[in-house]
Amino acid sequence: MLYRLFISWSLVFGLSAAQDPCAAIAGKKWVSPQEARACMFSFPVDQDRKSSLIETVNKTLAFHTSVNYQKYVHEDIHADLARIRATSYHSDFDLHLDLYNSFRRLNDGHCRFISAYLPTPLALLTAEDGTQQVHIAPEAFSIASAEFPDQIEFWQASLDGNLKGQLASLSGAKVLLINGHNPFVAVNQNAEITGGYQAFSTRQNSFFSSYSRGAKGWSYVMGNFAQLVHPLTDSVQMTIQRPNSSTVEQVTLPYRARIGSTVRNFTDSESYRTNMCRNVTATNGFNFYDLLTQQETASLPSAAYFEQQPMLDHEDRKHPMNVMLDALPLTDVELPEELLPLPIALNQSYSVAQFYMLSDNITGVLALGSFSAANFTAFMGSLLDGLQELKSQGASRLIVDVTNNGGGYICIAHWLHRILVGPKNTTEPxxxxxxxxRAGTLAQTIVEKINKGGDPEEVLSYNPSQWRNSSNLPFSVQSHWLRPTVNLTINGHEDAFSPRLGAECQPFEMTPPEEGLFEPENIVIISNGRCASSCSLFSITMAKHEGVKTVVIGGQQNAMQQYCGIVGGQSTHFTEIDTEIKSTHLKNHTHAPPDFVLGITWRLAFGIHNPAEPEEWQDHPADFNLPLTLKTQVPGLSVSMSII
Known part of the structure; x- marks a missing residue:
C-alpha cells in the first residue's frame, strides 16, 4: 500500500532568507541530503490536522480488503495509527515518516519527493565456481555518466587518495563490506523496511540494480542501495576489491539529493508547503454528475504518478486495473546502448510489449514491462499480432519476460492468458x-443509492452493471451485489465481504484465436520476482492452471525465490473511491473520509490451490533460479533457455 501525504499542515512564516532552510535549496537541482532534510524537517505538527489525517486514513482503510488479514501476516495498521495519534513528533515530516514506514511494513504495494542517489548501483553476481558476491555493477560508471553528468565531477572529487578521480575504476569491484558489515546485513535491513512485495527474497532483490521495459524504451532500475526514497542518509562506506586487483580498499561516497523536474517551483518555506503539500484538484474525487466540476475529470489522480505503469488518460482508466504503487515513480534512467537487447524487435512490437526471435529460430521472446499501455485496444491487438508474428517466423517456444512488471489492466492479463493457451475451462469464461x-457500511450505502437511480450513466464502480456473480452471470440492474454479505472472523476481528465475484472481462473487445498460440509446456515466464498485481494474476494462473514453468533470475542462492511479488485482485485509490462517494451525495455520511490520497486493494483474489483463502499470502516458488553472471546481468534476453 502506498502512502503519500497531501494534507496541508501549518506553515512556517516570518523567516528571513538566511534562516529559511527551504529558501536555501530553492531553484537547485542537486543539494546535499543535509540541506534537503533541513527544509523537510522544519515544519511543526499541527495537532488538529494530525487528528484529521488519522481519522481520514482510518475511514479510507474501510475500503481496503486486506486490513484484517495483514494483522496476522505483517502489520496491524489500525494499531499503528492509534500509536501515531498518541505520539509527539518534532516535525510533521517525522510524522510523515512514521506513517510511511507503517504502511510500508504491510508489504503490500497497492496500499503506500526528493530522492537521493549514489553513482554505484550494486549487483549480486555468481562466479563460474558458483560462489556469489556483491559487486558494484559493471555498468555503474556508464549509467552514472549518462544520468548524472552534472554530478560526476563532485563524486570524482569526493574519493580519497589515489582513488580521487578514478570513479570509473570502481565499476565491477567486489564489495566486501558496507559500513563495516557483510553486504547482506545492509541487504536484509533494506528487505525488512522496503515493503511492496510479500516475499523476503523479492525485497532482497529490490536492493540491486535491474532493468525494465517502459513505454518509450528500456530503462535501468538503480535499486534501493543507489536510489533512496528519502534523503535520510549522507554517505556510505564500502570496502572493495577493484577488478584485476588483489588490494583491499575503502571508499566513502556521499549521497546527493536530486529535486526532480516534476517538483513544483518554490522559493521559500511558505511556497514549498503551498505548492508541494496542499490538496490539489487531482488529489480528490469529484461528483461525476455535477456539471460545474466536469473540468476536474481532466486531472489525473495524484497517485497515478506513482503507479508502476505508463500514464493513462481518463478513458482508458475506466478499465479495471490491478497495479502496484511505489514511493518512486517508474524509472526514467535510460539503459545504455551497449546493454540493449541484441536481437532487433519485431515489427508488431508496441510500447511496453517488445517481441524478439532468438538466434535458434524457434524461441520467441515477449518482453512485457507492464500490463498497461496508452491505448487499451491497441495494446490488445499488438499482443495478438506480435505473438502471431513470432509463430509465422517459426517460433514454437516462448519466453515471457515480466521483470519489474508492476501490473496494469486486469483484462489484458486475462486476454494474454487466453490467446496463449486457447479456449478451455481455465480461460473461458x-x-x-x-x-x-469489502462490504462495509458506507460501501453498502453507495450501492443502495445507485439502486435508487443514483448512477443513471452506469459509470460508477459500485454499480451492479459492472460485475458478475460467481456463476459468471451479470447482476440484474438493481441488485445489491454486496449482499448477502459474507461475515468472517479474521485474526480475531469481524469483517464483511461481498459474495464471490466472477469474470468481468469476457466477451473481449476483439475475437481471440480459436486455438492457443503456444503449448503451455513450451512457455517460460521469467523475472527477478518483481512481478506484481495483474502481472501476478497472469503468472499465477499460467503456472498453477496451465503448468507453465517459472524462472527467477538472480537473488541469494539460499533464499526461496518467488515468481511474483504481490497479488491483490483489483486496486484503486482514494480519488476513485471519493468520486463514488461524492457522485452518490454521501460525502457527509458518518463513515465518509475527508479528502486525502491513499492506495487501496479494492477486490481480494482467492487462491487456486486453496480457494478459501486469498492468493496473496500463498507460496509461489519459482521452478528454477538462474544465477546472474557478468554475461547475463542486463538484460535477461541473453539467458540460456535450455530449461524450456
Whole structure:
C-alpha cells in the first residue's frame, strides 16, 4: 500500500532568507541530503490536522480488503495509527515518516519527493565456481555518466587518495563490506523496511540494480542501495576489491539529493508547503454528475504518478486495473546502448510489449514491462499480432519476460492468458481469479443509492452493471451485489465481504484465436520476482492452471525465490473511491473520509490451490533460479533457455 501525504499542515512564516532552510535549496537541482532534510524537517505538527489525517486514513482503510488479514501476516495498521495519534513528533515530516514506514511494513504495494542517489548501483553476481558476491555493477560508471553528468565531477572529487578521480575504476569491484558489515546485513535491513512485495527474497532483490521495459524504451532500475526514497542518509562506506586487483580498499561516497523536474517551483518555506503539500484538484474525487466540476475529470489522480505503469488518460482508466504503487515513480534512467537487447524487435512490437526471435529460430521472446499501455485496444491487438508474428517466423517456444512488471489492466492479463493457451475451462469464461469486495457500511450505502437511480450513466464502480456473480452471470440492474454479505472472523476481528465475484472481462473487445498460440509446456515466464498485481494474476494462473514453468533470475542462492511479488485482485485509490462517494451525495455520511490520497486493494483474489483463502499470502516458488553472471546481468534476453 502506498502512502503519500497531501494534507496541508501549518506553515512556517516570518523567516528571513538566511534562516529559511527551504529558501536555501530553492531553484537547485542537486543539494546535499543535509540541506534537503533541513527544509523537510522544519515544519511543526499541527495537532488538529494530525487528528484529521488519522481519522481520514482510518475511514479510507474501510475500503481496503486486506486490513484484517495483514494483522496476522505483517502489520496491524489500525494499531499503528492509534500509536501515531498518541505520539509527539518534532516535525510533521517525522510524522510523515512514521506513517510511511507503517504502511510500508504491510508489504503490500497497492496500499503506500526528493530522492537521493549514489553513482554505484550494486549487483549480486555468481562466479563460474558458483560462489556469489556483491559487486558494484559493471555498468555503474556508464549509467552514472549518462544520468548524472552534472554530478560526476563532485563524486570524482569526493574519493580519497589515489582513488580521487578514478570513479570509473570502481565499476565491477567486489564489495566486501558496507559500513563495516557483510553486504547482506545492509541487504536484509533494506528487505525488512522496503515493503511492496510479500516475499523476503523479492525485497532482497529490490536492493540491486535491474532493468525494465517502459513505454518509450528500456530503462535501468538503480535499486534501493543507489536510489533512496528519502534523503535520510549522507554517505556510505564500502570496502572493495577493484577488478584485476588483489588490494583491499575503502571508499566513502556521499549521497546527493536530486529535486526532480516534476517538483513544483518554490522559493521559500511558505511556497514549498503551498505548492508541494496542499490538496490539489487531482488529489480528490469529484461528483461525476455535477456539471460545474466536469473540468476536474481532466486531472489525473495524484497517485497515478506513482503507479508502476505508463500514464493513462481518463478513458482508458475506466478499465479495471490491478497495479502496484511505489514511493518512486517508474524509472526514467535510460539503459545504455551497449546493454540493449541484441536481437532487433519485431515489427508488431508496441510500447511496453517488445517481441524478439532468438538466434535458434524457434524461441520467441515477449518482453512485457507492464500490463498497461496508452491505448487499451491497441495494446490488445499488438499482443495478438506480435505473438502471431513470432509463430509465422517459426517460433514454437516462448519466453515471457515480466521483470519489474508492476501490473496494469486486469483484462489484458486475462486476454494474454487466453490467446496463449486457447479456449478451455481455465480461460473461458474466466481467465483470472475469483474475487470479493469489502462490504462495509458506507460501501453498502453507495450501492443502495445507485439502486435508487443514483448512477443513471452506469459509470460508477459500485454499480451492479459492472460485475458478475460467481456463476459468471451479470447482476440484474438493481441488485445489491454486496449482499448477502459474507461475515468472517479474521485474526480475531469481524469483517464483511461481498459474495464471490466472477469474470468481468469476457466477451473481449476483439475475437481471440480459436486455438492457443503456444503449448503451455513450451512457455517460460521469467523475472527477478518483481512481478506484481495483474502481472501476478497472469503468472499465477499460467503456472498453477496451465503448468507453465517459472524462472527467477538472480537473488541469494539460499533464499526461496518467488515468481511474483504481490497479488491483490483489483486496486484503486482514494480519488476513485471519493468520486463514488461524492457522485452518490454521501460525502457527509458518518463513515465518509475527508479528502486525502491513499492506495487501496479494492477486490481480494482467492487462491487456486486453496480457494478459501486469498492468493496473496500463498507460496509461489519459482521452478528454477538462474544465477546472474557478468554475461547475463542486463538484460535477461541473453539467458540460456535450455530449461524450456
Amino acid at each position: 474466466q481467465a483470472g481469479l475469483y474475487t470479493c469486495a
